[in-house]
Amino acid sequence: MTSKSRYEGYLLTDHRATQLPGYSGIEESATISCSHCGGVYVKRKEFDGSRCYCSKCDRYVCLPCARVMTHPDYIHRSFAEIADLVRSGKAKVNGSLSSQTPIILL
Amino acid sequence: MAKRIFQAPNFTPAATNDTTALTNATYMALQGGSATQLLMVLEIMVTGNAGASAPTVLQWARSSNVGTTPTALAAPNSDGPAHPSTAALAAPPIPFVAAAAGPQRSAATTDARLDMGLNAFGGVKRWVAAPGAEWFILGNAASAGCSTLSSYNAGTPGAINAHIEYEPY
Numbered sequence: 438m439t440s441k442s443r444y445e446g447y448l449l450t451d452h453r454a455t456q457l458p459g460y461s462g463i464e465e466s467a468t469i470s471c472s473h474c475g476g477v478y479v480k481r482k483e484f485d486g487s488r489c490y491c492s493k494c495d496r497y498v499c500l501p502c503a504r505v506m507t508h509p510d511y512i513h514r515s516f517a518e519i520a521d522l523v524r525s526g527k528a529k530v531n532g533s534l535s536s537q538t539p540i541i542l543l
Numbered sequence: 544m545a546k547r548i549f550q551a552p553n554f555t556p557a558a559t560n561d562t563t564a565l566t567n568a569t570y571m572a573l574q575g576g577s578a579t580q581l582l583m584v585l586e587i588m589v590t591g592n593a594g595a596s597a598p599t600v601l602q603w604a605r606s607s608n609v610g611t612t613p614t615a616l617a618a619p620n621s622d623g624p625a626h627p628s629t630a631a632l633a634a635p636p637i638p639f640v641a642a643a644a645g646p647q648r649s650a651a652t653t654d655a656r657l658d659m660g661l662n663a664f665g666g667v668k669r670w671v672a673a674p675g676a677e678w679f680i681l682g683n684a685a686s687a688g689c690s691t692l693s694s695y696n697a698g699t700p701g702a703i704n705a706h707i708e709y710e711p712y
Binding site: 443444445446447448449450451452453454455457468469470471474475476477478479499501505516519520523524525526529530532533534535536 | 658671
């Protein structure tokens with residue numbers, strides 16, 4: 438049984454040397470990578486059990502990509518698929534990867 | 544391919560609005576070397592150099608405008624392979640801190656940003672991706688083709704050092 442936590446990155450904020458009120462601690466957070474746009478986000482508890490998940494990829498997605506997924510015309514493309522298309526020269530990215538039509542087929 | 548490390552010591556980010564050209568020597572930018580290049584960012588580490596409190600609202604973000612005519616890196620900044628026997632790349636990625644027209648941080652609510660903010664008065668910030676969950680830069684056009692480490696228009700940024708570990712494909 439695999440867990441999505443295997444995809445979690447690590448974010449460290451260390452202000453122990455700052456010696457200022459409000460900046461004196463050390464904080465560790467998990468980060469997630471969106472399976473659709475390739476961006477990285479700090480994982481917040483609202484990601485757990487939310488719509489920010491793609492069952493086709495079995496990976497977390499970010500909120501903007503989750504919104505796009507609800508569109509009736511949505512065509513599923515993971516970041517890996519888009520990257521393959523672009524690297525092969527068959528497509529190029531147009532604007533944000535989280536938009537409804539982020540790629541143009543050439 | 545092979546992992547590379549782009550680093551810049553002791554520079555002071557400038558608090559800059561989104562969609563505004565970043566000023567030379569106030570940012571670190573990584574841009575694809577060709578329209579089909581894929582860069583996989585594995586780690587970003589920032590350490591603060593400031594001698595007094597300096598809230599620095601650093602963001603690792605995509606660019607709505609990529610840099611125009613980037614200037615080649617000059618010492619003490621650097622970019623090189625982590626493995627000494629790495630072969631030269633046909634299309635080297637473009638790490639830069641200065642350009643004829645600096646890149647512009649995207650303001651799109653649908654573009655990813657990673658908060659790397661810290662107090663530069665001794666603060667340390669480090670992000671490490673899990674295998675398979677990296678930050679990707681694709682091609683060399685906006686917005687996916689260029690990402691920057693720069694300060695949002697807030698706080699009073701102080702001097703920092705940073706490195707970005709990445710792998711081109």
